[in-house]
Amino acid sequence: MLREIITVGDPRLRKRSRPVQKVTPEIRALINDMVETMDAANGVGLAAVQVGEMVRLIIVETPEDEDDPTSGKLFVVINPEIVKMGRETEVGAEGCLSVPGYVGEVERATEVVVRGMDRYGKPFHFRPRGFLARVFQHEIDHCNGVLYTDRLVAPDRIWEVKAGEEEQVEAEHAQRAKVSAV
Numbered sequence: 504m505l506r507e508i509i510t511v512g513d514p515r516l517r518k519r520s521r522p523v524q525k526v527t528p529e530i531r532a533l534i535n536d537m538v539e540t541m542d543a544a545n546g547v548g549l550a551a552v553q554v555g556e557m558v559r560l561i562i563v564e565t566p567e568d569e570d571d572p573t574s575g576k577l578f579v580v581i582n583p584e585i586v587k588m589g590r591e592t593e594v595g596a597e598g599c600l601s602v603p604g605y606v607g608e609v610e611r612a613t614e615v616v617v618r619g620m621d622r623y624g625k626p627f628h629f630r631p632r633g634f635l636a637r638v639f640q641h642e643i644d645h646c647n648g649v650l651y652t653d654r655l656v657a658p659d660r661i662w663e664v665k666a667g668e669e670e671q672v673e674a675e676h677a678q679r680a681k682v683s684a685v
């Protein structure tokens with residue numbers, strides 16, 4: 504079922520979500536709804552709070568990129584936590600389905616270690632890098648009531664884009680950054 508994505512101004516986006524105690528059929532249904540909603544919105548990530556559910560649950564799926572084996576893969580993480588943050592950082596463009604019409608520059612760690620449970624309740628560790636690491640940091644922030652606009656490299660490093668293109672711009676920017684880094 505498609506869910507409505509809540510946007511800035513909705514106070515729920517500023518609250519901490521609560522941990523998932525048990526992976527119930529309701530949580531599984533919520534995961535399916537989130538995947539459908541993210542795909543319909545062309546998003547690369549979505550936190551449960553963005554569809555108004557105050558539980559610590561995120562999904563991430565970055566566009567297919569032949570140089571990156573972790574791209575194009577759907578990650579479902581329940582109670583996600585960053586347990587280690589790499590020292591190296593990089594500035595990149597970020598958009599958010601809950602902040603329609605804008606893209607801003609944020610500095611993020613290029614590598615993190617994420618811990619959480621998969622959709623079957625099985626604990627796992629994962630070490631996303633680059634753009635994927637950025638998306639994980641962004642989504643985990645949502646679970647704590649933090650938006651990327653809180654983390655802009657400077658207050659004026661945010662600009663308008665056509666609504667609905669926030670996350671494509673972000674992904675394209677990531678591709679370009681990689682090309683220029685070669």
Ligand code: ZN
Nearest residue numbers: 598599600601
């Ligand atoms: Zn977001």
